[in-house]
Amino acid sequence: MVDIMVAAGYETECTQVFLVARRNALDTTLMSLGYEKASIDDVVKMAWEGLETEIGAWIKAFRHTVNVGLSAEHDLCARVFAGSNAVLGRDIFADLARSAMLQMLNFTEAVAMTKRAAEKLFKVLDMYEAIRDGAPVVDAYLSSYENPEKGGGDGIRSISGTEALADLKSELASVRARLGESAAAIFCDLESSIRADAGKQPVPGGAVHPLTRYLMNYLKYVCEYKNTLEQVFREHHRPDTDDSPGHEGESSNPFALQLMEVMELLHGNLEAKSKLYKDLALSSIFLMNNGRYMLQKIRGSPEINAVVGEAWARKRSTDLRQYHKNYQRETWGRVLNVLRDDGGITVKGHVSKPVLKERFKQFNAAMDEIQRTQGAWVVSDEQLQSELRVSIASVIVPAYRSFLGRFAQHFTAGRQTEKYIKLSGEDLENIIEELFEGNTASMTRRRN
Structure with missing residues:
Protein backbone atom coordinates (compact mmCIF):
# COMPACT_ATOMS: atom_id res chain seq x y z
CA MET A 1 0.00 0.00 0.00
CA VAL A 2 2.80 2.40 0.89
CA ASP A 3 4.69 1.60 -2.30
CA ILE A 4 1.59 2.23 -4.41
CA MET A 5 0.66 5.52 -2.69
CA VAL A 6 4.21 6.89 -2.90
CA ALA A 7 4.53 5.84 -6.54
CA ALA A 8 1.22 7.55 -7.32
CA GLY A 9 2.40 10.82 -5.79
CA TYR A 10 0.50 10.52 -2.47
CA GLU A 11 3.53 10.39 -0.20
CA THR A 12 2.31 13.31 1.96
CA GLU A 13 -1.16 11.82 2.44
CA CYS A 14 0.36 8.43 3.22
CA THR A 15 2.69 9.78 5.90
CA GLN A 16 -0.01 12.00 7.43
CA VAL A 17 -2.48 9.13 7.74
CA PHE A 18 0.19 6.86 9.21
CA LEU A 19 1.34 9.51 11.69
CA VAL A 20 -2.21 10.25 12.87
CA ALA A 21 -2.94 6.55 13.30
CA ARG A 22 0.24 5.91 15.32
CA ARG A 23 -0.19 9.03 17.45
CA ASN A 24 -3.70 7.90 18.32
CA ALA A 25 -2.36 4.44 19.11
CA LEU A 26 0.30 5.91 21.40
CA ASP A 27 -2.27 8.13 23.12
CA THR A 28 -4.50 5.11 23.72
CA THR A 29 -1.58 3.25 25.27
CA LEU A 30 -0.74 6.18 27.53
CA MET A 31 -4.37 6.45 28.66
CA SER A 32 -4.37 2.74 29.49
CA LEU A 33 -1.38 3.45 31.76
CA GLY A 34 -3.36 6.17 33.57
CA TYR A 35 -1.83 9.20 31.88
CA GLU A 36 -4.03 11.80 30.23
CA LYS A 37 -3.04 15.06 28.57
CA ALA A 38 -3.43 18.21 30.64
CA SER A 39 -2.77 21.83 29.78
CA ILE A 40 -0.04 23.78 31.57
CA ASP A 41 -2.71 25.94 33.25
CA ASP A 42 -4.52 22.85 34.53
CA VAL A 43 -1.32 21.40 35.96
CA VAL A 44 -0.26 24.64 37.65
CA LYS A 45 -3.69 25.03 39.29
CA MET A 46 -3.93 21.39 40.38
CA ALA A 47 -3.90 20.58 44.12
CA TRP A 48 -0.75 18.70 45.15
CA GLU A 49 -2.60 15.52 46.11
CA GLY A 50 -4.04 15.24 42.62
CA LEU A 51 -0.85 16.34 40.90
CA GLU A 52 1.15 13.75 42.83
CA THR A 53 -1.04 11.03 41.38
CA GLU A 54 -0.72 12.51 37.89
CA ILE A 55 3.07 12.58 38.20
CA GLY A 56 3.09 8.91 39.15
CA ALA A 57 1.05 8.10 36.04
CA TRP A 58 3.33 10.30 33.90
CA ILE A 59 6.46 8.52 35.09
CA LYS A 60 4.96 5.13 34.32
CA ALA A 61 3.83 6.29 30.89
CA PHE A 62 7.12 8.04 30.07
CA ARG A 63 9.24 5.03 30.98
CA HIS A 64 6.96 2.78 28.95
CA THR A 65 7.19 5.10 25.95
CA VAL A 66 10.99 5.28 26.09
CA ASN A 67 11.69 1.63 26.86
CA VAL A 68 8.87 -0.08 24.94
CA GLY A 69 6.86 2.31 22.79
CA LEU A 70 9.68 3.90 20.78
CA SER A 71 11.25 0.56 19.98
CA ALA A 72 7.92 -0.85 18.81
CA GLU A 73 7.18 2.20 16.66
CA HIS A 74 10.69 2.14 15.20
CA ASP A 75 10.31 -1.50 14.20
CA LEU A 76 6.84 -0.86 12.72
CA CYS A 77 8.09 2.10 10.65
CA ALA A 78 10.99 -0.01 9.39
CA ARG A 79 8.64 -2.81 8.31
CA VAL A 80 5.97 -0.61 6.72
CA PHE A 81 8.38 1.78 5.02
CA ALA A 82 10.96 -0.68 3.76
CA GLY A 83 13.22 -0.76 0.74
CA SER A 84 13.22 2.47 -1.23
CA ASN A 85 10.98 4.08 1.42
CA ALA A 86 13.37 3.36 4.30
CA VAL A 87 14.49 6.99 4.65
CA LEU A 88 10.87 8.10 4.68
CA GLY A 89 10.16 5.54 7.41
CA ARG A 90 13.02 6.83 9.54
CA ASP A 91 11.78 10.40 9.16
CA ILE A 92 8.27 9.33 10.14
CA PHE A 93 9.58 7.55 13.25
CA ALA A 94 11.68 10.58 14.24
CA ASP A 95 8.68 12.89 13.83
CA LEU A 96 6.45 10.48 15.75
CA ALA A 97 8.98 10.12 18.59
CA ARG A 98 9.49 13.88 18.81
CA SER A 99 5.80 14.79 18.81
CA ALA A 100 4.84 12.05 21.29
CA MET A 101 7.58 12.86 23.79
CA LEU A 102 7.38 16.65 23.52
CA GLN A 103 3.72 16.41 24.40
CA MET A 104 4.72 14.50 27.55
CA LEU A 105 7.52 16.96 28.32
CA ASN A 106 5.00 19.82 28.39
CA PHE A 107 3.59 18.21 31.52
CA THR A 108 7.06 18.17 33.08
CA GLU A 109 7.58 21.84 32.27
CA ALA A 110 4.29 22.63 33.94
CA VAL A 111 5.27 20.72 37.10
CA ALA A 112 8.55 22.68 37.26
CA MET A 113 6.49 25.90 37.12
CA THR A 114 4.35 25.04 40.15
CA LYS A 115 5.07 26.65 43.50
CA ARG A 116 8.03 25.04 45.26
CA ALA A 117 7.29 22.95 48.36
CA ALA A 118 9.34 20.46 50.35
CA GLU A 119 6.93 17.57 49.75
CA LYS A 120 7.31 17.94 45.98
CA LEU A 121 11.03 17.16 45.97
CA PHE A 122 10.73 13.40 45.64
CA LYS A 123 8.34 13.43 42.69
CA VAL A 124 10.49 16.05 40.96
CA LEU A 125 13.48 13.77 41.44
CA ASP A 126 11.51 10.79 40.13
CA MET A 127 10.74 12.77 36.96
CA TYR A 128 14.36 13.91 36.69
CA GLU A 129 15.53 10.28 36.91
CA ALA A 130 13.02 9.15 34.27
CA ILE A 131 14.24 11.79 31.80
CA ARG A 132 17.90 11.20 32.65
CA ASP A 133 17.51 7.45 32.11
CA GLY A 134 15.56 7.96 28.89
CA ALA A 135 18.05 10.32 27.26
CA PRO A 136 20.52 7.57 26.18
CA VAL A 137 17.71 5.82 24.25
CA VAL A 138 17.11 8.97 22.18
CA ASP A 139 20.88 9.44 21.82
CA ALA A 140 21.17 5.94 20.39
CA TYR A 141 18.48 6.61 17.76
CA LEU A 142 20.08 9.95 16.90
CA SER A 143 23.49 8.31 16.57
CA SER A 144 22.13 5.68 14.19
CA TYR A 145 20.59 8.42 12.03
CA GLU A 146 23.81 10.42 11.94
CA ASN A 147 25.81 7.24 11.22
CA PRO A 148 23.53 5.01 9.11
CA GLU A 149 25.97 2.10 9.08
CA LYS A 150 25.31 1.72 12.85
CA GLY A 151 21.61 1.63 12.30
CA GLY A 152 21.57 -0.79 9.41
CA GLY A 153 20.26 1.82 6.94
CA ASP A 154 20.99 2.22 3.26
CA GLY A 155 23.68 4.85 3.75
CA ILE A 156 21.44 7.82 2.93
CA ARG A 157 21.50 10.44 5.73
CA SER A 158 18.00 11.48 6.83
CA ILE A 159 18.41 15.19 7.56
CA SER A 160 14.83 15.85 8.72
CA GLY A 161 14.86 12.76 10.94
CA THR A 162 18.20 13.77 12.45
CA GLU A 163 16.93 17.30 13.11
CA ALA A 164 13.76 15.97 14.76
CA LEU A 165 15.71 13.68 17.12
CA ALA A 166 18.31 16.37 17.79
CA ASP A 167 15.48 18.72 18.73
CA LEU A 168 14.04 16.04 21.03
CA LYS A 169 17.47 15.49 22.63
CA SER A 170 17.76 19.23 23.24
CA GLU A 171 14.29 19.39 24.80
CA LEU A 172 15.07 16.44 27.07
CA ALA A 173 18.23 18.19 28.27
CA SER A 174 16.35 21.45 28.81
CA VAL A 175 13.52 19.85 30.81
CA ARG A 176 15.97 17.80 32.83
CA ALA A 177 17.85 21.01 33.68
CA ARG A 178 14.60 22.69 34.76
CA LEU A 179 13.75 19.77 37.02
CA GLY A 180 17.29 19.71 38.42
CA GLU A 181 17.13 23.42 39.21
CA SER A 182 13.74 22.95 40.85
CA ALA A 183 14.98 20.01 42.98
CA ALA A 184 18.09 21.91 44.12
CA ALA A 185 16.01 24.99 44.96
CA ILE A 186 13.45 22.95 46.93
CA PHE A 187 16.19 21.34 49.00
CA CYS A 188 17.95 24.65 49.61
CA ASP A 189 14.61 26.10 50.77
CA LEU A 190 14.93 23.90 53.88
CA GLU A 191 17.36 26.49 55.21
CA SER A 192 14.68 29.17 55.07
CA SER A 193 12.06 26.94 56.67
CA ILE A 194 14.38 26.20 59.62
CA ARG A 195 15.25 29.84 60.09
CA ALA A 196 11.56 30.74 59.93
CA ASN A 326 24.62 19.42 82.71
CA TYR A 327 21.37 17.75 83.75
CA GLN A 328 23.11 15.71 86.45
CA ARG A 329 24.83 18.79 87.81
CA GLU A 330 21.71 20.99 87.81
CA THR A 331 19.38 18.45 89.39
CA TRP A 332 21.35 15.91 91.37
CA GLY A 333 24.50 17.87 92.18
CA ARG A 334 22.44 19.96 94.59
CA VAL A 335 20.99 16.84 96.19
CA LEU A 336 24.46 15.36 96.67
CA ASN A 337 25.62 18.54 98.38
CA VAL A 338 22.87 18.10 100.97
CA LEU A 339 24.07 14.54 101.68
CA ARG A 340 27.73 15.52 102.17
CA ASP A 341 29.16 15.93 105.63
CA ASP A 342 31.23 19.01 104.90
CA GLY A 343 32.02 19.69 108.53
CA GLY A 344 28.66 21.21 109.33
CA ILE A 345 26.95 18.03 110.58
CA THR A 346 29.76 16.47 112.60
CA VAL A 347 31.69 18.97 114.68
CA LYS A 348 34.62 17.64 116.78
CA GLY A 349 33.21 14.12 116.65
CA HIS A 350 29.69 15.14 117.71
CA VAL A 351 26.63 15.27 115.45
CA SER A 352 24.84 18.61 115.42
CA LYS A 353 21.23 17.52 115.55
CA PRO A 354 19.74 20.85 114.37
CA VAL A 355 22.03 20.81 111.30
CA LEU A 356 21.17 17.14 110.68
CA LYS A 357 17.44 17.88 110.87
CA GLU A 358 17.88 20.74 108.42
CA ARG A 359 19.79 18.48 106.01
CA PHE A 360 17.00 15.89 106.01
CA LYS A 361 14.46 18.67 105.51
CA GLN A 362 16.47 19.97 102.56
CA PHE A 363 16.78 16.49 101.08
CA ASN A 364 13.05 15.80 101.42
CA ALA A 365 12.19 19.19 99.94
CA ALA A 366 14.60 18.62 97.03
CA MET A 367 13.09 15.21 96.25
CA ASP A 368 9.59 16.62 96.55
CA GLU A 369 10.52 19.39 94.10
CA ILE A 370 12.09 16.91 91.67
CA GLN A 371 8.96 14.75 91.70
CA ARG A 372 6.70 17.76 91.34
CA THR A 373 8.56 19.38 88.46
CA GLN A 374 10.23 16.50 86.68
CA GLY A 375 7.31 14.10 86.87
CA ALA A 376 6.03 15.51 83.55
CA TRP A 377 9.38 15.44 81.79
CA VAL A 378 9.67 12.99 78.91
CA VAL A 379 12.51 10.89 77.53
CA SER A 380 10.97 8.82 74.77
CA ASP A 381 14.10 6.91 73.73
CA GLU A 382 14.12 3.84 76.00
CA GLN A 383 17.89 3.44 75.92
CA LEU A 384 18.47 7.07 76.86
CA GLN A 385 15.82 6.80 79.56
CA SER A 386 17.56 3.76 81.01
CA GLU A 387 21.00 5.40 80.81
CA LEU A 388 19.74 8.44 82.71
CA ARG A 389 18.08 6.41 85.45
CA VAL A 390 21.12 4.18 85.91
CA SER A 391 23.51 7.13 86.07
CA ILE A 392 21.31 8.91 88.62
CA ALA A 393 20.73 5.85 90.78
CA SER A 394 24.40 4.83 90.76
CA VAL A 395 25.35 8.14 92.37
CA ILE A 396 22.38 9.19 94.49
CA VAL A 397 21.15 5.91 96.00
CA PRO A 398 24.52 4.83 97.49
CA ALA A 399 25.08 8.36 98.82
CA TYR A 400 21.64 8.41 100.45
CA ARG A 401 22.00 4.90 101.91
CA SER A 402 25.36 5.90 103.37
CA PHE A 403 23.85 9.09 104.80
CA LEU A 404 21.03 7.08 106.39
CA GLY A 405 23.48 4.53 107.75
CA ARG A 406 25.55 7.20 109.43
CA PHE A 407 22.88 9.49 110.81
CA ALA A 408 19.45 7.76 111.07
CA GLN A 409 20.18 6.44 114.58
CA HIS A 410 20.49 9.98 115.90
CA PHE A 411 16.71 10.40 115.71
CA THR A 412 14.38 9.09 118.32
CA ALA A 413 12.47 6.11 116.98
CA GLY A 414 8.84 6.81 116.14
CA ARG A 415 7.44 10.22 115.39
CA GLN A 416 10.78 12.01 115.12
CA THR A 417 12.14 9.45 112.68
CA GLU A 418 8.97 9.65 110.58
CA LYS A 419 9.15 13.44 110.57
CA TYR A 420 12.66 13.64 109.10
CA ILE A 421 13.28 10.35 107.31
CA LYS A 422 10.59 10.35 104.63
CA LEU A 423 12.23 7.98 102.15
CA SER A 424 14.00 4.65 102.34
CA GLY A 425 16.68 3.63 99.86
CA GLU A 426 14.07 1.55 98.01
CA ASP A 427 11.70 4.52 97.87
CA LEU A 428 14.44 6.61 96.28
CA GLU A 429 15.13 3.88 93.70
CA ASN A 430 11.42 3.72 92.83
CA ILE A 431 11.20 7.48 92.40
CA ILE A 432 14.15 7.43 90.00
CA GLU A 433 12.58 4.52 88.07
CA GLU A 434 9.45 6.61 87.48
CA LEU A 435 11.29 9.63 86.08
CA PHE A 436 11.08 10.62 82.40
CA GLU A 437 7.77 8.91 81.64
CA GLY A 438 5.73 12.10 81.67
CA ASN A 439 3.48 10.51 84.30
CA THR A 440 2.81 13.07 87.00
CA ALA A 441 -0.17 11.15 88.42
CA SER A 442 1.82 8.20 89.78
CA MET A 443 4.49 10.47 91.23
CA THR A 444 1.84 12.66 92.85
CA ARG A 445 0.28 9.59 94.50
CA ARG A 446 3.67 8.50 95.80
CA ARG A 447 4.28 11.97 97.18
CA ASN A 448 0.92 11.98 98.93
Missing part, protein backbone atom coordinates in the same frame (compact mmCIF):
# COMPACT_ATOMS: atom_id res chain seq x y z
CA ASP A 197 10.69 28.21 62.66
CA ALA A 198 11.26 30.49 65.61
CA GLY A 199 8.32 29.40 67.77
CA LYS A 200 8.33 30.85 71.28
CA GLN A 201 6.37 28.01 72.86
CA PRO A 202 8.57 25.25 74.33
CA VAL A 203 7.62 21.62 73.74
CA PRO A 204 6.00 20.22 76.93
CA GLY A 205 8.24 17.95 78.96
CA GLY A 206 11.33 18.66 76.87
CA ALA A 207 10.23 16.10 74.29
CA VAL A 208 11.47 15.78 70.70
CA HIS A 209 10.44 18.89 68.77
CA PRO A 210 8.11 18.37 65.75
CA LEU A 211 10.66 20.20 63.56
CA THR A 212 13.31 17.65 64.52
CA ARG A 213 11.04 14.72 63.70
CA TYR A 214 9.94 16.20 60.40
CA LEU A 215 13.40 17.23 59.19
CA MET A 216 15.23 14.06 60.20
CA ASN A 217 12.64 11.82 58.55
CA TYR A 218 12.67 14.09 55.51
CA LEU A 219 16.46 13.97 55.27
CA LYS A 220 16.45 10.19 55.71
CA TYR A 221 14.14 9.92 52.70
CA VAL A 222 16.17 12.55 50.81
CA CYS A 223 19.33 10.47 51.20
CA GLU A 224 17.65 7.54 49.46
CA TYR A 225 18.09 9.78 46.38
CA LYS A 226 21.72 10.47 47.34
CA ASN A 227 23.28 9.63 43.95
CA THR A 228 20.69 11.61 42.00
CA LEU A 229 20.95 14.62 44.30
CA GLU A 230 24.73 14.59 44.07
CA GLN A 231 24.34 14.75 40.29
CA VAL A 232 21.72 17.51 40.55
CA PHE A 233 23.85 19.63 42.87
CA ARG A 234 26.96 19.21 40.74
CA GLU A 235 24.95 20.65 37.86
CA HIS A 236 22.91 23.25 39.75
CA HIS A 237 24.59 24.11 43.05
CA ARG A 238 24.92 27.66 44.28
CA PRO A 239 28.25 29.43 43.58
CA ASP A 240 28.52 30.62 47.20
CA THR A 241 29.02 27.02 48.37
CA ASP A 242 32.22 26.56 46.35
CA ASP A 243 34.49 27.81 49.10
CA SER A 244 32.52 26.40 52.01
CA PRO A 245 34.53 24.28 54.45
CA GLY A 246 34.06 20.59 53.74
CA HIS A 247 33.06 17.80 56.09
CA GLU A 248 35.36 14.78 55.89
CA GLY A 249 36.51 15.64 52.41
CA GLU A 250 33.07 16.53 51.12
CA SER A 251 34.14 19.94 49.76
CA SER A 252 33.77 18.57 46.23
CA ASN A 253 30.26 17.34 46.95
CA PRO A 254 27.86 20.32 46.99
CA PHE A 255 24.89 18.13 47.98
CA ALA A 256 26.73 16.88 51.07
CA LEU A 257 27.68 20.45 51.95
CA GLN A 258 24.08 21.58 51.62
CA LEU A 259 22.79 18.70 53.75
CA MET A 260 25.38 19.48 56.43
CA GLU A 261 24.28 23.11 56.34
CA VAL A 262 20.71 21.98 57.02
CA MET A 263 21.87 19.74 59.89
CA GLU A 264 23.90 22.53 61.46
CA LEU A 265 20.98 24.94 61.15
CA LEU A 266 18.68 22.44 62.85
CA HIS A 267 21.21 21.96 65.63
CA GLY A 268 21.47 25.73 66.11
CA ASN A 269 17.69 26.09 66.02
CA LEU A 270 17.33 23.50 68.78
CA GLU A 271 20.00 25.21 70.87
CA ALA A 272 17.97 28.42 70.60
CA LYS A 273 14.73 26.62 71.47
CA SER A 274 16.35 25.07 74.55
CA LYS A 275 16.67 28.58 75.98
CA LEU A 276 12.88 28.85 76.07
CA TYR A 277 12.95 26.61 79.16
CA LYS A 278 13.50 28.50 82.39
CA ASP A 279 14.70 25.32 84.11
CA LEU A 280 18.27 24.57 82.98
CA ALA A 281 17.85 20.88 83.77
CA LEU A 282 14.78 20.67 81.50
CA SER A 283 16.70 22.55 78.82
CA SER A 284 19.33 19.79 78.96
CA ILE A 285 16.64 17.09 78.74
CA PHE A 286 15.23 18.80 75.64
CA LEU A 287 18.65 18.91 73.98
CA MET A 288 19.30 15.30 74.94
CA ASN A 289 15.98 14.15 73.49
CA ASN A 290 16.45 15.97 70.21
CA GLY A 291 20.14 15.20 69.88
CA ARG A 292 19.52 11.52 70.53
CA TYR A 293 16.70 11.47 67.96
CA MET A 294 18.96 13.04 65.33
CA LEU A 295 21.76 10.60 66.09
CA GLN A 296 19.48 7.56 66.01
CA LYS A 297 18.13 8.59 62.60
CA ILE A 298 21.66 9.02 61.25
CA ARG A 299 22.94 5.74 62.65
CA GLY A 300 19.80 3.92 61.49
CA SER A 301 20.16 5.00 57.86
CA PRO A 302 23.26 3.92 55.89
CA GLU A 303 22.41 6.51 53.23
CA ILE A 304 22.29 9.55 55.50
CA ASN A 305 25.18 8.23 57.60
CA ALA A 306 27.32 8.05 54.46
CA VAL A 307 26.62 11.72 53.71
CA VAL A 308 26.88 13.09 57.25
CA GLY A 309 30.01 11.14 58.16
CA GLU A 310 31.29 9.66 61.40
CA ALA A 311 33.01 12.83 62.58
CA TRP A 312 29.71 14.72 62.78
CA ALA A 313 28.06 11.80 64.59
CA ARG A 314 30.91 11.68 67.11
CA LYS A 315 30.59 15.41 67.71
CA ARG A 316 26.87 15.03 68.42
CA SER A 317 27.62 12.12 70.78
CA THR A 318 30.02 14.38 72.67
CA ASP A 319 27.28 17.03 72.87
CA LEU A 320 24.88 14.44 74.27
CA ARG A 321 27.31 13.49 77.02
CA GLN A 322 27.70 17.16 77.92
CA TYR A 323 23.91 17.65 78.07
CA HIS A 324 23.75 14.61 80.34
CA LYS A 325 26.41 16.07 82.66
